[in-house]
Amino acid sequence: xxxxxxxxxxxxxxxxxxxxxxxxxxxxxxxxxxxxxxxxxxxxxxxxxxxxxxxxxxxxxxxxxxxxxxxxxxxxxxxxxxxxxxxxxxxxxxxxxxxxxxxxxxxxxxxxxxxxxxxxxxxxxxxxxxxxxxxxxxxxxxxxxxxxxxxxxxxxxxxxxxxxxxxxxxxxxxxxxxxxxxxxxxxxxxxxxxxxxxxxxxxxxxxxxxxxxxxxxxxxxxxxxxxxxxxxxxxxxxxxxxxxxxxxxxxxxxxxxx
Numbered sequence: 001x002x003x004x005x006x007x008x009x010x011x012x013x014x015x016x017x018x019x020x021x022x023x024x025x026x027x028x029x030x031x032x033x034x035x036x037x038x039x040x041x042x043x044x045x046x047x048x049x050x051x052x053x054x055x056x057x058x059x060x061x062x063x064x065x066x067x068x069x070x071x072x073x074x075x076x077x078x079x080x081x082x083x084x085x086x087x088x089x090x091x092x093x094x095x096x097x098x099x100x101x102x103x104x105x106x107x108x109x110x111x112x113x114x115x116x117x118x119x120x121x122x123x124x125x126x127x128x129x130x131x132x133x134x135x136x137x138x139x140x141x142x143x144x145x146x147x148x149x150x151x152x153x154x155x156x157x158x159x160x161x162x163x164x165x166x167x168x169x170x171x172x173x174x175x176x177x178x179x180x181x182x183x184x185x186x187x188x189x190x191x192x193x194x195x196x197x198x199x200x201x202x203x204x205x206x207x208x209x210x211x212x213x214x215x216x217x218x219x220x221x222x223x224x225x226x227x228x229x230x231x232x233x234x235x236x237x238x239x240x241x242x243x244x245x246x247x248x249x250x251x252x253x254x255x256x257x258x
Contacts, residue, residue, distance in 0.1 A: 009054070020043070021122045055106070065083055103216075104119070113132070167205060173203045183198070230248070
């Protein structure tokens with residue numbers, strides 16, 4: 001499959017969803033809660049609708065798994081060699097707290113690996129995208145596009161974390177890294193900060209789902225980084241259980257030792 005020929009359409013879909021999301025973000029929106037007590041807004045639903053419609057126009061043969069969509073049963077999903085994995089808004093807490101650090105995420109998964117990803121940050125007016133083997137790019141708030149690459153290893157590791165998810169297990173892991181400084185970022189932007197060379201490592205010792213990480217994982221892979229479970233194996237997608245294991249995203253050759 002020629003991912004590069006699909007990429008402009010995927011970026012356009014993400015931008016269209018971002019425009020709608022930003023419009024709602026700037027309004028007096030209401031927050032509801034799902035059964036698991038996670039927040040949801042009209043922006044999540046609107047973004048989902050735009051993305052699903054757009055991806056189906058690209059190809060009706062590629063199934064779609066979205067956080068806000070009806071979940072296909074495992075008996076169906078286990079036969080998916082290739083599928084879209086979507087998080088209409090990652091960082092809904094950041095959205096409701098109006099920090100601006102929330103993202104729209106679209107990934108293409110093939111044989112368990114994220115081979116293409118687009119991440120937009122509507123409020124920050126930033127976008128990232130990457131294709132396996134073809135590199136990663138960032139579009140800044142001025143609309144300028146440049147290639148991004150992970151940074152070379154440094155003596156002091158720059159650890160990116162979230163105020164909302166910095167638990168004791170994560171703090172304990174960070175202390176094992178030696179000399180470090182902590183950088184705050186929300187949602188899937190943590191992966192993107194590593195991809196563009198502004199951070200080195202992102203440990204996540206807490207629950208996440210496949211759609212939370214896939215698009216930014218693809219960007220990081222394309223930028224020269226990777227994401228590993230704590231057993232040192234690359235994070236995989238298309239599992240029966242959509243929850244991710246604890247993981248470490250890194251751009252400087254770091255691999256966890258089991």
